[in-house]
Structure formats: structure tokens, C-alpha cells
Amino acid sequence: MAAISAPLQSEPNLLARLMGRPTSGIGLVVLVVIALAALLAPWIAPYAPVKLSVAHRLEAPSLTHLFGTDDLGRDVFSRMLYAARTSLSVALAVVVFSSIVGIVLGLMAGFFKKLDMPVSRLVDAMMTFPDILLAIALVAALGPTAVNVVMALGIVYAPRLARVVRASTLVIRELPYVEAARALGVPTPVILVRHVLRNIASPILVQGTFIFANAILAEAGLSFLGVGISPDIPTWGTMIAVGRQYMDQAGWIMMFPGAAIVITVLALQLVGDGLRDLLDPRLAKDI
């Protein structure tokens, strides 16, 4: 558990230190490349992701189609770039959404004694559901849109963050200077933001990185099962689902998106590990 960790280092310093470690350095570079590819998709993709050409379906990778074409003759490489946009932005949105919910719940439980019991029990209850199962049920309930997938996965991951935040807050609340601030009549929201949030930023950042990685895997799983984002928006998961039908005729449709997931998640984990080692040496010994 994160007791009191070093306040978040200023950005350039942290980046430089991450880059200084071989593993997290590689991870960071890979992430930046993938993020750039996603951001610049409209400019670097050779074809429009939805451009059909039934006559050129299932063509093997070549110079005209770097990663081949899919069942409707669409360019797999271009679709992967656009899929990266969706998959990454959905996962990022999950991180933001679950962080907000998790931080609010965690602060409530950790700072206000009266709220601890009900909030903690709610968090416990939410954590009893296996993540994919809960997400499937939620997406089925809300409808298969990107926003709903983000909400569902956000709800799934928020409790994990809430626990970390609560644990840290419990410790910080008792710190002499926080007690002093309270005694001086500093308003609670100010204390929460100025003292507590600042102190728990590191574990949140570390957790956030892992939630990012998990969210990419979970979104792919949902899309693969057909209960994710609407299938006409390319994501890595939906591309694998389509590619499965053509596994032996056109293995590339499935292989490339799968590899993209592995590489991205691996890079995120490397960076997450690096962050944890740097920010929170005590935490580094846990998983």
C-alpha cells in the first residue's frame, strides 16, 4: 500500500528519468510512436478506413497494401491506424472516467469517517464481479456505443482506484500538517485538493497506467465477443473478430491487430513499472 509517497515530480524530470531506464525508455518510445500514428492517422493512412473495394478483397500484404486487405477489400494498415485512435482513446477515456469516480469515492471513504462504511461496501460489491462479465452486462444494458463502453469499463475499474485512494487518504488525513490545516479552519475541499490529492497523485498515475493497459485488453475482448463498440468503427478487437473467419486464407487480418494490442499493452506495462519504481519505491515490491 502506498503510504506517503514522494509528491509527483515535475514532468520533464520524470520523463527524463523514465527514458534513462532501458525498459521503460523503450516502452515510452513505443507508446509515443503508436500515439503519433493514431493521432496522425488521417494524414499517414494511405487509404480511407471505410473505403471498400470488393474486387480487391483478401489480398496479401504487398507494397500497395502494406498489411493486406480485409474481407471487403479495405486496407488493413489504414484501418489499424484508425483502430488505434478508437482503441487508445476509449482506453484513455476509461482511465479518466474511472480516475474521477475512483478518486471521488476514495476521498469520500478515506476522509469522511461516516461515509467510509457505505462507500467501502459499495466498492466491495462492485469488485466482486469479474471485469469482463460486468462490462458485458453493462454494455448490453446501455447499448453498444463508445461512450457506453467507456462508462462500463470505467465503472469496472473505478473501485480498484477507489481502494488505493482511500488507503492513502486514511494515512494522509492523520498527518500533523493536515490536522493543523483542519484546526485552522481551512475548508475541507481545499485540504482535499491541496494536501491529499497532491500526495496521492503518484499512486493514481501508476494505477492509471495499468488501468490503461487493462482497458485496451478489455475493450478488445468486448469487441471480439460482439458486445463492444459498434462494429462499423474499426477497433483492434473488431478487426480480430473479423479476421478470425479468414484465419487460414488471410491470417494477416487477425495477426496485425493482435500484435498491435500486445505491443501497446507491453509498452504500457513497461512504463507503468518504471513509474512505480521511480515514484513509489515502497510500492515497487507489491505486484
Place this chain on the structure above:
Amino acid sequence: MRRLLSVAALLAAMTLPAVQGAWAEPVKGGVIDVATVGEPPTLDPMASTADLVGIVTQHIFETLYTFGKDWSITPLLAADLPGISGDGLTYTIPLRTGIKFHDGSDMDSADVVASLQRWEKVATRGKQAAEVISSIEAVDASTIKIVLKKPYAPLVSLLAFNNAAAIIIPSENAGEDPLTKFIGTGPYLLKDRKPDQFIQLARFDGYKSREGEPNVYGGARKQYLDEIRFVPVPDPNTRVEGAVAGQFAYADALPVEAYDKISGGKTKPVILKPFGWPVFVMNTKEGLNSDIRIRKAVQAALAPNDMLTAAFGSTDFFTIDGSMYPEGFAWHNKVGTDAYKSDGDTETAATLLKEAGYDGSKPLRILTSRQYEFHYKMAQVAQAYLEQAGFKVQLDVVEWATLTKNRQDPKLWDIYITHSPFLPEPSLNGFMSDTTPGWWATDAKHKVVEAFNAESDPAKRAKLYEDVQKVIYEEAPIYKVGDFNALAAQAPNLQGMTPSPWPFFWNAYLEK
């Protein structure tokens, strides 16, 4: 590259078993596993129109009539074709005697009357028939009589159909809804069922087969196999992989892409040509498509060639065909099919759209699901062509469960995608009734459909069907995309099978 046998060679391969059968005497015994598309929602064939329900339950339950070669109607539990009175209102049906139910009791006219009355109440096709039926009664222990309010030619086809089927069950079970005792007269009886795992059927020793030779669903039904086990495998790729690994004697409804994969060794491909037709159903009641000009624009814009290629790969698995029934059916004709353009006619579509005053602000909503991957692929290609013609298109991709619900609500969609086998009787097609989603109900339709339903002479009916097809193309309540073939996999040692959209396994045997 896809290596496909020519169709001729395939047909030869398919008829081969019969030839061999003449040489080698079929062997009794053996157990087969059949991979089906999923768990049937019920084993009561009256209660569902799902093909899957029909495929499984046709082994357990039997109807008075069934279909023989070329979809001719042939008696099954009835002793003979019905005697029809001169005014076309009274059908007298003689029953076979000595037929036993799986519980050992004898079938008589009381069971038949009770079953048909249940059918009128429970089955959708029965309810359709009930509107014209005035009474069903027993004449004696082995004869029944159906009296109609007006002449209705499709009646015997409805009695023969294997889903929403007019099955005969013991009269004491006919009061049940839902059915809990699955007692029929069929060649196989229900032995055990573990939902999502298997449905186990065993030979019914008290079965009395018709005399003579097998005639597709009719004629003699031989019980060579000891057991038939239907294994639900909802994922099509898993069905393919199981077939390739030799796990199933028969695997139904495979994706056509798997053709090469199942061609080697432990299994061989079976092509059902033609199997059925994919269809875009238009909402004629509300929304954009309630305007016939918009519907005509859709009709012009769609390009079946690309849609079918994307959905079924190569012309080995589809035919570009605007006729409602392909060649080989009595109903085949080409009237009105000029409106069916294999590569679409974007210009005409754009002009029609302009005339209809469509400004591109309101999207054309296409409701589809990925339960059947080819539906979704056709939807994607259709979207591209419709957009080219000037439509704004919105694909609503939902689960099949949601689709079956949403299509009931005329406010939610403009087009929904489905498919159907070629039903032996045109009146059985959903759009022929005014109340099925799509809600096509115009004077022109009523005029031609009523004339068609009242006529009982087959030759005259075929001629009258030309008028029906003409109106279908003029008013565009549906868009038939083409004909498609289905792919199944069969173990090389499974013999005596007759290719059929609803595969059956009596008459089949395992070669030693």
C-alpha cells in the same frame, strides 16, 4: 487461390452416395454427432418458426403431410392426399393406422384433431390458417375433415411445413402450452437433453415406416443410426474447426470461406444450391421508406454483385438473380426483374431521390445484426452504394435479440436485413401477410395475393405468381439480393444423406 471443383463435379460427388448405396447394403448401428448453430429455444415445433427447431424436432414429431422430390406434397401420417370438395371448402384427410406414439399409445383421429386445434392456437402458421378454417373434426377413428370459410390453396403446404409445424401429438398433451412432454410419432425419440451441450435422440423401436422408397422428407424413413446427437456450437468458426478435426459427422451452416479448409481428410463439403435468399425488408408504414419513390431509389442504388461477393466470396456460393424463386421451382419467372440491376444504377437512384425531394438530412436507418455475418457484410456494401446515390445512411448494428424486438416497432427502422430458405409455398413468406414487420398492405398487393391464394390448380397458380412478383418489383416492399448457397460439412463415411435446407438423419447410415 480458392480451388473449387466445378459445380458439375460437385453435383456428381453429391449423388455418388446414392449410387454406392445401391452396391453396399446400408449398415444398421452407430451414433453421430451433428453440430448445429445453437441451442433451440424450444423443442416444440409449433411454438417457433426457427429453422433450428425444425431441424431437430422433425426427427421426433411428424406432420400429416411433408415434402417429397421437387417440393411436391406427399403424405406422412396421412394415408393419402386430402380429398377436396368441388367448392374447395372441405378437405377430407384419411389417416394411417397402427401408428404408435413414443409412449406406446396409438394415434387416432382424436389426437390429430386435438393437435391441429393446438396448432391453430399456438403456431404462427396455424393462426394464419385459423383465419380461414371454420372447423376441424373427426369423421371416424381414421379420418378427419377440415372445413374452410373460403378456398385457401396454401393449406396443405402449411400442414406439411416443419416449423410452426402442424405436428401430431397425443391428445392428452395437446392442452399443454408450453409443451413439456416431447412425445411424437417420429423415427427417433428424445432420450436426453442438456441445454447448450447436446440433444440426444435414440431410435424409436415402435416406429412404423411408410412403404416403398424414401422420397426426400416423404416415403420410407429408415432408422439405421442408433443415436443422433445434436450439439449446439454457436460459433461458426468453432463448427468448422470441429468438423475439420473429425468431431462431427455433420456440421450445419458453415461460413463459405471454410470451403477449402473442410475439403481435406476427415470431412468433406456439402453445398446446398440454392439454399435461400438474403432480403432487405423495407418499412412501408413509417419513415423514409413509406414513400414508394424512396424505396424505388433504394432498389436502383443497391448493387447485388458486390454485396453478394462480399458476403459469399465467389460465384460458387451465390447467383445474381432477381426472380423470387430460382430455376427449378415452379414459381420461377422473370416478370418485373428489370428493376434488379446487378451493379446498381447510381444515376437513376440519384434522380429518383431528387424527385422524392430527399435532402440528405434524414438518415436511412438500416437495422442489422452480426448473428449472421453475411447480413452485416451486405449492409456495409449497401451503405457504400446508397451513400454514392446521395443517401445518408445509418447502420444500426444490434444483437439478434434486439433486432427481433426492434423490427416490430415501425418507428425504429427503415430497412432490416434477414434471409430465408426458398419456401415451397410462396404464401408462407412473411411479407405476403400484412402484419409482419414491413407492413406491406396495398390494394395492388391484395388483388394479386388474394387471386393467388384462392386458386388451387398448380399451373394456374404459377401463372398468377407472375403477377405477384410484378407487384413486388413495382412497389419494392422488399429487396431480394440474390440466391445463395449454403455450406455444410459431412464425414466421408456418413452416407444416405439428401441435401436439404433442414438436414435430416433418418435414412442416413455410417459406412463401415
Place this chain on the structure above:
Amino acid sequence: MLRTIFNRLLGMIVVMALVVTIVFVIVRVTPGDPAAVMLGPDATAADVAALRSRLGLDQPMVVQFGRYVLGVVQGDFGQSIFLNQPVTTALAQRAEPTFFLTVFSLLIATVIALPVGILSAYKRGSTFDQVATTLAMFAASVPSFWLGLLFIQFFAVKLGWFDTSGYGGPGASFLERLNHLVLPALALGLVSSALITRFARASMLDVLNDDYVRTARSKGMSEWRVVLKHALKNALIPILTVIGLTAALLISGAVVTETVFSLPGVGSLVVSAVLRRDYPVIQGALLVIAGLYVLVNFAIDMLYLAIDPRVRA
């Protein structure tokens, strides 16, 4: 101590009550109609309405909820709409593949992870450690369904070593059924080994630095004895904890894996129940799984309580 146990029990009951409510709410706001699905494509609106009323789906929410809670308390999860059998029966029939899939994946994961984790910790910073740590991370990055697909393609279809799908027919022997579990368990086990490896490594590092291990070393005990006898013994409890939690996580992984391999387990039951809108089954399965998780957690809590007096406070 009794009070602590009592409090934990009470907490558990509160959590389960919340779980029941959450499940009910999620399931009931789901669009799609089980009645329409059951009746097939040609059903009329009147048919659907009739079936809905027979299934009790036309009752007010509160009434449905009341009936549901009453049933659950009595161990009655209702009747599956689609399968025409009690939910408890449906679950029981599918428990076996899920149970063995979980056990075997866990076994595979542990057999790989324990030695690798311990050795990594012992040789901290060595090439072995770095390779092992990176491999573990790699394993955790692979989507299990994708790995499953690759396995099917290679081992089942190309090599024909294993059955690809299902769980054997009626009367299939236990061995035949196990054959169906090899590939899914391998796919799931490999992916889950990552977590256990990393945890085993961390726990071992923790104890290897402890005083008594150093003492044992200074006394001249053989290295292996130090590691296996003293260190491992103390690292075992946190490792067991993570194995327990991995078991709970595996159920989640089993959902996708069972679907890929068409295993008739609890996971694929839930997925198909969602697609079929079989409300009672979704509710029942989520409840049972959540209940198992709560129980595992409770057991772990009790274990700590028994071992570590500091927790009792």
C-alpha cells in the same frame, strides 16, 4: 477475534445484498425482449405480449424485484426463460467445465510461475531475472482470446492433437472431456501465470531481505535450504493469496476463453444468456460468481486473521 469475524460476516451480507440489487437493476434496464427471441422471427406482437405476461415480465419492476429477492433468499434463482429449466440446474450443469478449466489454468499458471518467480527473486538482476520478468510482462499483454485462436489454428487444426470445441458428447469419458480442456487451460494459464510470477518474485524478495533469513545464511545453512525452507515458507501466504485472487480473476478470463472454445461452462452461459436476454440466468450466474468471489475473499481474510495477529486489532 469473534467480533472481527462477526463484523466481516456482516460486511459480507451487506455486500451480497448490494450485489443482488446491482445485478437486478443492470439486467432489467437491458433492452431486447426474451419473449420475441423465443418465439422466432414470425411472431406477432400479440404472441409476444401473451408470452411476456406468462413469464411475468409485464409486472411492475418493484413486484418483480420483490419476487426475485424472495426467491434468492430461499436459494431459488428462478426459471431460465430460454432453457426451460431452473437457473440453479442450468448453472450446476455448466459448473464442471468451468471448474476444471479454472483449476487446470491455475495449476498450469502456478507450475510455471512459482519456480520462475522464486528463481527470479533469488537471482535478482541476473539475465534470468530480466528475461523472466519481461516474459511475464509479455504474457500479461497477450489477449487470451487471441492466444486461444492461435492455439486452435496450430494445435487443433494443423496438428490435430486436440479437440477444438465443446466438452464431449453424452457419455464421454472424463479423459475425453479433459482432452477438450487442454488448449483453453493452456491459453488461460499462460496468460495468468504473469500475475503469479510477479507476485511470487516480489514476496520472495521481501522475505529474502528479512533478518531471520540473513541469520540463517550467516549460520552457514545451504543456500537452497535457506530459500526453500525459510524464505518460501514465509512468502507462501501472500503467494497463496494472489493465487486465490487469480482464481477469481480466471472466472473472468474463462468467459472469453469458453466462448472461443465453445465450452459449455458458466462463462459461455452468461454470454449466451445476455444475447438471448435470459434475465434469470444472467442474474443467477452473476450472483453465484460474485458470491464465490466474496467467499474467497472472506477465506483469505480469515486466513490472515489466523496467521497474523496484527490484523486482529
